[in-house]
Amino acid sequence: DTEVTQTPKHLVMGMTNKKSLKCEQHMGHRAMYWYKQKAKKPPELMFVYSYEKLSINESVPSRFSPECPNSSLLNLHLHALQPEDSALYLCASSQVTGTGVLTYEQYFGPGTRLTVT
Amino acid sequence: GENVEQHPSTLSVQEGDSAVIKCTYSDSASNYFPWYKQELGKRPQLIIDIRSNVGEKKDQRIAVTLNKTAKHFSLHITETQPEDSAVYFCAASPNTGNQFYFGTGTSLTVIP
Numbered sequence: 001d002t003e004v005t006q007t008p009k010h011l012v013m014g015m016t017n018k019k020s021l022k023c024e025q026h027m028g029h030r031a032m033y034w035y036k037q038k039a040k041k042p043p044e045l046m047f048v049y050s051y052e053k054l055s056i057n058e059s060v061p062s063r064f065s066p067e068c069p070n071s072s073l074l075n076l077h078l079h080a081l082q083p084e085d086s087a088l089y090l091c092a093s094s095q096v097t098g099t100g101v102l103t104y105e106q107y108f109g110p111g112t113r114l115t116v117t
Numbered sequence: 118g119e120n121v122e123q124h125p126s127t128l129s130v131q132e133g134d135s136a137v138i139k140c141t142y143s144d145s146a147s148n149y150f151p152w153y154k155q156e157l158g159k160r161p162q163l164i165i166d167i168r169s170n171v172g173e174k175k176d177q178r179i180a181v182t183l184n185k186t187a188k189h190f191s192l193h194i195t196e197t198q199p200e201d202s203a204v205y206f207c208a209a210s211p212n213t214g215n216q217f218y219f220g221t222g223t224s225l226t227v228i229p
Binding site: 031033040041042043045048050055056090094096097103105106107108109110111 | 148149151153159160161162163166204206210211215216217219220221222224
């Protein structure tokens with residue numbers, strides 16, 4: 001299996017709702033990522049998990065809460081979002097890199113199109 | 118941190134012509150340079166990548182060149198086809214972690 005899957009494909013939520021985005025991969029990758037992407041802009045890194053531990057948090061507001069319950073799953077919990085949070089949320093995975101090791105390619109999921117009303 | 122610049126932001130070519138997209142990076146520690154193609158409403162897909170120990174890589178109609186001294190790398194698409202129309206992103210990654218730094222994207226339109 002060489003795919004990253006994401007659910008749901010589309011999500012509409014109000015500013016007071018709580019929802020979660022899910023991501024799954026079965027490629028044995030131990031690094032997983034959340035990106036936010038606005039139309040025709042590059043993906044913006046939000047979080048990186050390495051060996052199920054949060055290794056990078058790009059100063060993301062606390063209304064976004066990531067979780068990595070095991071090596072195959074990655075969640076993004078959403079609460080009290082703002083309309084400007086509407087975007088495509090992409091999950092990606094890769095092998096783990098480290099100092100002295102060549103960087104590995106990232107595989108992206110299809111994304112969740114989030115609309116905050 | 119790393120800063121990646123990408124040009125042009127939009128590019129229109131006639132079918133069959135070549136397209137070239139250029140990126141520059143700032144961090145000499147970057148050693149991995151992937152190119153992603155993203156069609157409207159789809160995920161970014163890796164189309165080609167190059168590592169810092171290689172100057173050029175080719176895959177059918179797509180090639181990437183890297184000039185480490187000048188800190189720039191380019192994507193070349195020959196014999197363009199309408200299905201090449203998409204947004205293309207370059208990225209650079211240093212050898213210190215899992216982080217990719219993306220360019221701002223190039224919207225390529227191939228006119229039939």
